[in-house]
Amino acid sequence: MNIRTTIIAILLIITLAAPGGGLLGEKEYPKFLEEPWDHSPITIYIDEQNIPPHYSPSYPATVVRAIEYWENGGNGKLSYTPVFELVNTSDADIYIMWVENMEDVTGAEDGVAGFCRPMIANGRYVHADLVLEVGDYKGFSWQQYGDANMEQLVTHELGHALGLAHSNDIRDIMYPTYEQRENLNPILVETTYPFIVIAILTAIGISGYLAAGWLRYHKRRQKLENELLNEK
Ligand SMILES: [Zn+2]
Numbered sequence: 001m002n003i004r005t006t007i008i009a010i011l012l013i014i015t016l017a018a019p020g021g022g023l024l025g026e027k028e029y030p031k032f033l034e035e036p037w038d039h040s041p042i043t044i045y046i047d048e049q050n051i052p053p054h055y056s057p058s059y060p061a062t063v064v065r066a067i068e069y070w071e072n073g074g075n076g077k078l079s080y081t082p083v084f085e086l087v088n089t090s091d092a093d094i095y096i097m098w099v100e101n102m103e104d105v106t107g108a109e110d111g112v113a114g115f116c117r118p119m120i121a122n123g124r125y126v127h128a129d130l131v132l133e134v135g136d137y138k139g140f141s142w143q144q145y146g147d148a149n150m151e152q153l154v155t156h157e158l159g160h161a162l163g164l165a166h167s168n169d170i171r172d173i174m175y176p177t178y179e180q181r182e183n184l185n186p187i188l189v190e191t192t193y194p195f196i197v198i199a200i201l202t203a204i205g206i207s208g209y210l211a212a213g214w215l216r217y218h219k220r221r222q223k224l225e226n227e228l229l230n231e232k
Pocket residue numbers: 156157160166174176180181182184
């Protein structure tokens with residue numbers, strides 16, 4: 001009983017420590033990186049060539065308003081003031097594109113409206129893709145996002161591109177609402193993070209293996225004990 005309690009306790013500690021304990025400060029605002037870009041202005045390319053059937057020509061203006069939001073203080077959680085520049089080359093820092101439906105196009109889970117996928121090298125963003133859907137199913141009917149909804153979505157995703165993670169405050173633009181819940185899987189390149197993650201996963205794996213082994217042994221012993229007791 002003591003061994004099992006200990007193993008469960010170890011597993012719990014690892015599980016609780018894994019999501020952020022060491023990587024993100026508990027009391028600080030959740031961030032991926034404090035200042036992800038090593039240069040200014042941050043260039044943005046809006047893809048108006050590869051557009052889905054229900055794309056609206058008013059969407060790029062929502063990006064401009066989202067840019068203005070972050071350049072003028074945003075949600076007050078950035079430790080720096082970002083400056084953006086819209087450019088016409090697709091090799092910009094941030095690439096923005098729209099798709100008809102996120103679930104259909106990217107295989108994302110239901111309710112995902114957009115995602116920001118930053119590429120990280122040496123603790124800095126080197127590029128970020130922002131993919132946004134133009135509408136979603138409401139019940140059985142598909143509805144296109146209006147400009148207000150799109151602006152919120154772009155602002156939220158742009159916040160990720162500036163290093164912010166999700167807020168617990170429902171009034172914060174970085175709070176993940178149903179429409180803004182998204183896939184956020186940064187591609188980590190040449191950083192120490194993968195090693196930390198591998199170390200944590202290995203620790204969980206070893207603990208799990210030990211726990212499983214012990215439980216197997218325990219069951220077998222109990223079975224033997226039962227058999228012996230029944231024979232008596
Ligand atoms: Zn988000």
